[in-house]
Amino acid sequence: MSTSKVRWAAVTGHSLFWPVVALLALLTANTIYRPGFLSVEMKDGHLYGSLIDILRLAAPLILVGLGMTLVIATGGIDLSVGSMCAISGAIACLHISQQPDQNALGGVLVALALGVGLSLVLGAWNGALVSIIGIQPIIATLILMVAGRGLAQLITEGQIITINSEPYKAVGVGYLLTLPISIFIAVGVALVVAAVTRRTALGMIIESVGGNAEASRLAGIRSARITFLVYVISAVCAGIAGFMVTANVSSADGNAAGLWIELDAILAVVIGGTSLAGGRFSLGGTILGALLIQTLTTTVYAMNISPQTALLFKAVVVIAVCLIQAPAFRAKFARRGPAAPAAPLAADQPKEQVPA
Amino acid sequence: MTTTSLTPTRDWWRIPQRYVPVLATLTLLLVMYAVGVSQYRAFSNVQVIFNVFIDNGFLLVVAVGMTFVILTGGIDLSVGSVVAMTAMMSASLLQGGMDPAAVLVIALLVGPTLGFLMGCVIHFFEIQPFIVTLAGMFFARGMCTFISKSSIPITDPFWTSMAQERIGDPRGNFVSISVLIAFVVVVVGAFVLAYTRLGRNVYALGGNQQSALLMGLPVGQTKIAVYAISGLCSAIGGILLSFYTLSGAPLIAVGMELDVIAAVVIGGTVLTGGSGYVFGTVLGVLVLGVIRTLITFDGSLNSWWTKIVIGGLLFAFILLQRLIGIRKK
Amino acid sequence: MSGRQPVLTMTAISKSFPGVRALDGVDFRLFPGEVHALMGENGAGKSTLIKVLTGVYGNDAGVISLAGQQVSFSGPMQAAAAGVSTVYQEVNLCANLSVAENIFIGREPRTLGAIRWGEMRRRARDLLARLDLHIDVTQLLGTYSLAVQQMVAIARAIDIQARVLILDEPTSSLDATEVEQLFRIMRHLRDEGIAIIFVTHFLDQVYGIADRITVLRNGRLVGEYPTAELPQLALVEKMIGKELDVLESLDEHAKRDAREIEAGTPFLQAEELGRKGSVTPFSLTIHAGEVVGLAGLLGSGRTEVARLLFGADRADHGKVAVDGKSAPLRNPIAAIGHDIAFCSENRRTEGLVGELSVRENIILAMQAARGWLRPIPRRRQDELVDKYVKALSIRPADPEIPVRNLSGGNQQKVLLARWLITEPRLLILDEPTRGIDVGAKAEIQKLVVQLSDGGMAVLFISAELEEVLRLSHKIAVMRDRQLVTELVNDHTVDADRVMQTIASGTHHEGPEVA
Structure with missing residues (x-):
């Protein structure tokens, strides 16, 4: 094999190759359909354009996706993030709506603190069910997925709480230094999560627990604590996303806020190259996945297709991505591609397969 | 390690452990009913119970299909969307003037076909059921709006007659045809699970897939079959729903999969598979229905309490399953 | 017939x-x-x-x-x-x-x-x-x-x-x-x-x-x-065979003198330690600088003993003392806290995290002991990893490739390196030389000798009697989930004697056959 071929194989074999290709294809399609798509213009000191919109609208999904990435890396899943969005948005909006001056920064900060605090509690609940009681993650978080919507409605008493608070609204649609504030928040949280996982040993230990739980236990890792922690992080990320979702529309709707965001988040994580079985995770990949999903949604809107029909495309993407990642699928079609570089292992395996 | 004795270990006052969850649900149902009767005079009316069946007939049918899937240790998130898609498609075809019989046949074919395809992907490519049926859910929901963005009314005489037919005393206590259909589905489902090889293979698969393979059972066929069955039940549920609402709406039955899963789990079926009964699922659906009825009767409680209570029950039953699981070891 | x-x-x-x-x-x-x-x-x-x-x-x-x-x-x-x-x-x-x-x-x-x-x-x-x-x-x-x-x-x-x-x-x-x-x-x-x-x-x-x-x-x-x-002895001989081929390094450590080590203070004392359905209660003392070999057929309870001493399984009988003080080894974390390390025989399922790199696998235990909030600085990681990749000649010498791409022998060395950087006082090696090539095997054997000379206690489990005989100061013999006897590995002990013990389950003075 020549070097260029090797290099090409390394590029196409990279887990983010196909997502990047898909994203570029979507952007190209949009540009052809609407030549002004890529243009970004300055109005009133703000940048406007489809690309900026995509970034702004993708922010909540990126946040939820970041937390979900860590949960999935441990081999778990968090179905309750959508409900968490609704709950944190609801409690924040409720608090603001009860203030005499909804524009007072102090009240808004308290509201945000309440939302994050409640998310911490709910995250701890999920974490306890999974790590202490030992219930399967998908089942444990299903409980809060069902009951959480009810809790959110309980907080809003079934109403859609409408607020008129500029500082809160800014979380969703405000601008800072020409860019939407939500982008800064998403980038900020991403940097924090990246720092917490990659500047400390947390990331490696999460990957170790997700990659091989028994080996991790025998290496002396306290995996219950790690598992607990990731559900708390996921809940806090979802809580912050809940602020954005509700701030975007200046109202909290216990039913609609964050609806199906858990599914989009899982999808973003999977597209981003983190395996649902756990192990190695990629925060950058998840962000890319979230952007891809949002671009797809925006594209569908732009082409005047109903947003619900966009689900058809999502279905295709989900299946395509999962098939590409599935070992069984790869094995069935492996003969066409170059051989996987796992040859040294193959020599080792049979020796361990023949214990008499 | 278990004991060395030849006699099985029995406790729980000699009630076999496999019946504990179902009995717990039955007790819960009776207690809830007793509370309802003691609090509200009208609750003791037999029609209240009939109405629970009438309002939840389609849920019951879908839950029977879900029971099959969960018994194998899988999950089917697509049911709500498939229900909506079936209703939408029937409404749209009827609007186009197609013969009702042909519409029924087509509507009953699409759901199982989608289920079959999902089962194939799950089995052949070893992708988690969760993800595959999630894609199925997106697909079916997308199809709904693809058919129409707004709700389509149904005026077909066969459909309206099915919707309005009252069985029993039309002025006194009655049930709808949907309830009878739901009962037939329940009985067939229970029979298949208890008396056919397919049904027993479903249990074996949920108990231990590796063992099922080594015992020579058709694991792949069974796996594909349960998703097809769930698709069929969703299709029947969709038709019942279109009888009930006389329309097809693109956003109907959103989140229904959660109600269905909750009903199956509250009915005592273990989410990891291998243990549970269709009878339990019937009880689970009734518990959900009675909670809604109680909250309606109360008037001061709001509908969101339904979700919170269902979530609480889900927690209680999952915890019960977990405790029984630990006791076994 | x-x-x-x-x-x-x-x-x-x-x-x-x-x-x-x-x-x-x-x-x-x-x-x-x-x-x-x-x-x-x-x-x-x-x-x-x-x-x-x-x-x-x-x-x-x-x-x-x-x-x-x-x-x-x-x-x-x-x-x-x-x-x-x-x-x-x-x-x-x-x-x-x-x-x-x-x-x-x-x-x-x-x-x-x-x-x-x-x-x-x-x-x-x-x-x-x-x-x-x-x-x-x-x-x-x-x-x-x-x-x-x-x-x-x-x-x-x-x-x-x-x-x-x-x-x-x-x-x-x-x-x-x-x-x-x-x-x-x-x-x-x-x-x-x-x-x-x-x-x-x-x-x-x-x-x-x-x-x-x-x-x-x-x-x-x-x-x-x-x-x-x-006869049972003949059966054991036929099963184990006599592989006297890899004997080059045997001479210098042919019979390791156990007396002075035995006179020292014990590092770990297990008293009537056992677990129902896994291993019958046994007592075993391990001294600093001592290599204790665990001999016995497959399934005789060798691994189970190791797992109990590491807290991988919880004992339901007996007690353990480290440095003379009671030390309940409830879980691996407790054992690691007492400077005990364990290389499992199942490298892929219980040892390494295949997806992680060689470097990450090597520092895993040390990092786990420090907690995730105190990451080992990257420079220190690289130093440690470099040192052990060289010392154990791990191939390929690139510490950033996933460990699953290494051969069995190199994977074993990575697992060893993981524990060596934690500087344990007792190293439990369960079948460290199984399924690896002869060269790597000799290297690992030499390493065990070096470590014990440096004062580390080693519990060495192997199905190969020659290997156990060559390395151990003392040999504990397992049979049918029981520790039947301990033999001080002096000039009177050879493969035949150990096989006899395995075969008969009793401690024989002479070469009689059961």
Whole structure:
């Protein structure tokens, strides 16, 4: 094999190759359909354009996706993030709506603190069910997925709480230094999560627990604590996303806020190259996945297709991505591609397969 | 390690452990009913119970299909969307003037076909059921709006007659045809699970897939079959729903999969598979229905309490399953 | 036996996997109405032979004949249909189904597609009665003990008109009375004319039930013997063999002097430590700088001892003291806190995290001990990793590649490096040289000597007696889940002596044979 071929194989074999290709294809399609798509213009000191919109609208999904990435890396899943969005948005909006001056920064900060605090509690609940009681993650978080919507409605008493608070609204649609504030928040949280996982040993230990739980236990890792922690992080990320979702529309709707965001988040994580079985995770990949999903949604809107029909495309993407990642699928079609570089292992395996 | 004795270990006052969850649900149902009767005079009316069946007939049918899937240790998130898609498609075809019989046949074919395809992907490519049926859910929901963005009314005489037919005393206590259909589905489902090889293979698969393979059972066929069955039940549920609402709406039955899963789990079926009964699922659906009825009767409680209570029950039953699981070891 | 026709003959069976010849021209004969023990150590080829017989693997060469007909099964199902049924070590039935169903599932009596439950239960009761087992067949299988489950598995196997019944380590999780129940049934079936292949690691059981024994070693046939004509010692010798080929480094450490070490203060003292169903309570003392070898056949409880000392399994009996102070080793974290390290024999499932890089795998235990909030600085990581990649000559020397891409020997070194950087005072090595090449093996052996010279205590577990003899100051001998005796490895101890002890289970002064 020549070097260029090797290099090409390394590029196409990279887990983010196909997502990047898909994203570029979507952007190209949009540009052809609407030549002004890529243009970004300055109005009133703000940048406007489809690309900026995509970034702004993708922010909540990126946040939820970041937390979900860590949960999935441990081999778990968090179905309750959508409900968490609704709950944190609801409690924040409720608090603001009860203030005499909804524009007072102090009240808004308290509201945000309440939302994050409640998310911490709910995250701890999920974490306890999974790590202490030992219930399967998908089942444990299903409980809060069902009951959480009810809790959110309980907080809003079934109403859609409408607020008129500029500082809160800014979380969703405000601008800072020409860019939407939500982008800064998403980038900020991403940097924090990246720092917490990659500047400390947390990331490696999460990957170790997700990659091989028994080996991790025998290496002396306290995996219950790690598992607990990731559900708390996921809940806090979802809580912050809940602020954005509700701030975007200046109202909290216990039913609609964050609806199906858990599914989009899982999808973003999977597209981003983190395996649902756990192990190695990629925060950058998840962000890319979230952007891809949002671009797809925006594209569908732009082409005047109903947003619900966009689900058809999502279905295709989900299946395509999962098939590409599935070992069984790869094995069935492996003969066409170059051989996987796992040859040294193959020599080792049979020796361990023949214990008499 | 278990004991060395030849006699099985029995406790729980000699009630076999496999019946504990179902009995717990039955007790819960009776207690809830007793509370309802003691609090509200009208609750003791037999029609209240009939109405629970009438309002939840389609849920019951879908839950029977879900029971099959969960018994194998899988999950089917697509049911709500498939229900909506079936209703939408029937409404749209009827609007186009197609013969009702042909519409029924087509509507009953699409759901199982989608289920079959999902089962194939799950089995052949070893992708988690969760993800595959999630894609199925997106697909079916997308199809709904693809058919129409707004709700389509149904005026077909066969459909309206099915919707309005009252069985029993039309002025006194009655049930709808949907309830009878739901009962037939329940009985067939229970029979298949208890008396056919397919049904027993479903249990074996949920108990231990590796063992099922080594015992020579058709694991792949069974796996594909349960998703097809769930698709069929969703299709029947969709038709019942279109009888009930006389329309097809693109956003109907959103989140229904959660109600269905909750009903199956509250009915005592273990989410990891291998243990549970269709009878339990019937009880689970009734518990959900009675909670809604109680909250309606109360008037001061709001509908969101339904979700919170269902979530609480889900927690209680999952915890019960977990405790029984630990006791076994 | 010569007057009868064998029901099964396997002639010149060979089977290779990439890089290893699992079976090399093995012959095997089985007569009707006999219990035939198939014996051999790890890698001898027992499992492969059975898998070739039942069609799990195809054979590269050789012929299988069943009742005079040449056969080649496509899988266990087809084999069972032809009368060759297998009952595995782990009960492969469904605990959530009733006993009757477990026997008949897939072959239920039916009318018009509906299962006739009454008849199924009746037939199940009759069948179990034939095995002298009278239980309620409507109960879930999971409510019965493992022994009963094992017998139900046998009932399922023989209902398919079995001529050959393969019992693959059926007794490994049964206690003495359960084993006796199982034997009763085996004798019963034998008397009915069924031929039974019995795979086990328990010598007593072989002599308790087997009529004949076939011994395999390293994929080759050692021989076929009537049980009565093969003393236990001879059997052990034939199983273990005498591999005196890798002896270059033996001289300098030929007999390691244990006296001064034994005089020092003990590092770890286990008193009557045990776990029900896993290992009988044992006592063992390990001194600083001492290499304690753990000898015994596969399945004799060697690994179980190691796991208890590391807290990987929790002991339900006895106590442990470290440095003379009581130290309950409830979990691995507790053991690591007492500077104990453990390299599992299952590198891939219990040792390494395949996806992570060599570097990450090496620092994992040290990092775990520090907690995730105090990451090891990258420079320090690189120093440590570099040092050990060089010291242990891990190949390839790139610490950033996933560890799953390394060969077995290099993976083993990575696992060793993980624990060495934590500077343990007791290193438990479970089969560290299994499945790795000769060069890496010698390196690991040298390393053990170096470490113990540096004052580290080592518990060394190996199936290879020569290796244990070469490295150990003291040898603890395991047999049938019991630590039977400790031998100080002086000039009086050699492979024969250890084998005798394994074979007889008692401490012999002279070279007498049991």
